[in-house]
Amino acid sequence: MSIDWAALGQVFGVSLAVTVGVVGVFTLGIVGTSRKELRPDGAAAAAATGGVTAQGGASALARSGAYACFALCAAVVAYGIYLIVA
């Protein structure tokens, strides 16, 4: 009996890298398109004031970076569909 350790290790490595990568990039996109919270414990306050302070607004750079992140994730999803179809 031969256990295919190489394939198992490969599955583990690829899964770990891709999962962490995609989740990380997507989270960066979310962070880039959302406003910074006023205080670490001020979740309710930030939502209540509507975050109108200038300090909290996402900059154009952050925004375009975020869109790049989302585009990268969309490409990964497209590759996933390609894997399913192929």
Add this chain to the structure above:
Amino acid sequence: MEHITLLIGIVIITALVFDFTNGFHDTANAMATTISTGALGPRVAVAMSAVLNLAGAFLSVEVAKTISGGMLDEDSGIRPEVIFAGLVGAILWNLVTWLAGLPSSSSHALFGGLIGATVAAVGIGGVNGDAIVMKVLIPAVAAPLVAGIATVAATRLTYRLGRDRAPEETAKGYRAGQIASAALVSLAHGTNDAQKTMGVITLALVTGGVIAPDSDPPMWVIVSAGLAIALGTYLGGWRIIRTMGKGITDIQPPQGFAAQTGAATVILASSHIGFALSTTQVCSGAVMGAGLGRKGGVVRWSTAGRMVIAWVLTLPAAGLIAAGAAILADQGNWGVAAVAVLAIAACGVIWVLSRRKPVDHSNVNEVGTSEPVGVVTAALQSVAPPPVGSIAGPGSGTDTTADSTTATTTDQPKAVATAGSAAPAASSSTSS
């Protein structure tokens, strides 16, 4: 010839029923956390999953060549009676685990059923032990570990990166991401699992000489297999969705996104690299990983433990049922008829038991971990004489207003939980 044609007709119908239970059982894989985080409403979620499963059935041209993946010597052992008995075992085990609200692998149930039927019909020589270790045992250990570890890391990372963002701000983004991942899981499920049924039906047709060996499945086989799995998915195994979405751990949007993305990645990576892992076990492992990855997150190990016991039991239990069915079906026409009648009766009993405490789209998100215990206890009590006092819990309160008992259902499982601590042992004894 008449006899063979009728038998093959029965095999085809049984295969489609298995396909249906497969979709029904596995809705939770793609949609449980999607429903529990509120990314999609329950009915929208199952409808989307059903459509994607149907689409998945048509997507791939690569049809499963061997239904048992080399575990059986299919040239010698597989006759229509054996396939029929194996399918009956798999269907019944799927329904028992559904009644208990436990996610277990439909593929393993199918493998177990076919192995059990083969052993009963042609003896142990028809089974390839190495292949069982390679295809069932090792993946069963590896799947939850790989998915769990990947999801723990991803959950930690996403909470860390988003730590200075208000949850209200980010929830929408996480939900969108989660829907995309869930869609991939559904599509992959339709491609893989509908194909298994197509393989079974094609094999039955080849055995009966209806189509030539090594030919592709006819269009009507593809269409009916796709429709059966989609219909099962749409009806939704709400009990299992509740266990996975609420029972194992409490899922927040970032966790749901991490879990679903981890599951989709592991499923695609494993099938692409050629080390097939069970979708159900991957998704369950990812949900547990998401629970462990969040600070303050709790994994309810009692529920997870019951689930693992169900995984361990799946292959032998389905095999035992199938072996019994195979011995009976081997007796000739009346044997096959008896198996069919018994199987339908057993399905009916399970359905009636499930109506005692219905779980559907309206109450799928209501209660957590204790729910499956109550159901199993109820199932056990119908078989064995109940201990005095515990029967009042599951029996009396639910029959009247099952859909609107938001307030009362939270109390009942606690009352039942103590009585149901023997539940894992119970599920094994009632099934075999």
